[in-house]
Amino acid sequence: MIRVMIERHCQPGKEKQLRDLLLELRSVGMRQHGYITGETLREAGNPSVFMVISTWITLESWKAWQTSRQRLVVE
Numbered sequence: 001m002i003r004v005m006i007e008r009h010c011q012p013g014k015e016k017q018l019r020d021l022l023l024e025l026r027s028v029g030m031r032q033h034g035y036i037t038g039e040t041l042r043e044a045g046n047p048s049v050f051m052v053i054s055t056w057i058t059l060e061s062w063k064a065w066q067t068s069r070q071r072l073v074v075e
Contacts, residue, residue, distance in 0.1 A: 001036065002059050008050045015047055021074065022052060028070050029054065034061020 010018040022040050029035055038054035056062040065071055 002056050002062060004054050004056065004062055006052045008052060010048050010050075012048050015042075018048075018050060022050065025071065025074050026054075028074060029065060032061070032065045032068070032070075034058055035065070 008018060008022070019040075026038050026040070029038065034057040036055040036057060038052065041051040041053070043049035043051070054062075056065070
């Protein structure tokens with residue numbers, strides 16, 4: 001099992017758009033082979049900084065999702 005942590009930054013005032021994008025990515029990602037769980041955190045002192053943490057069965061499962069067309073289309 002692996003955990004992937006990605007820090008994302010957006011311009012102040014664009015937090016809702018990034019949040020919506022991250023929700024869409026998680027929705028699609030949840031249907032991928034090897035996905036276990038995920039969470040999105042926001043920095044208390046700077047709400048334009050998000051930390052996305054996902055858990056995958058194997059590194060290969062993560063890499064397949066990382067380079068998948070479904071993920072790239074959403075990003």
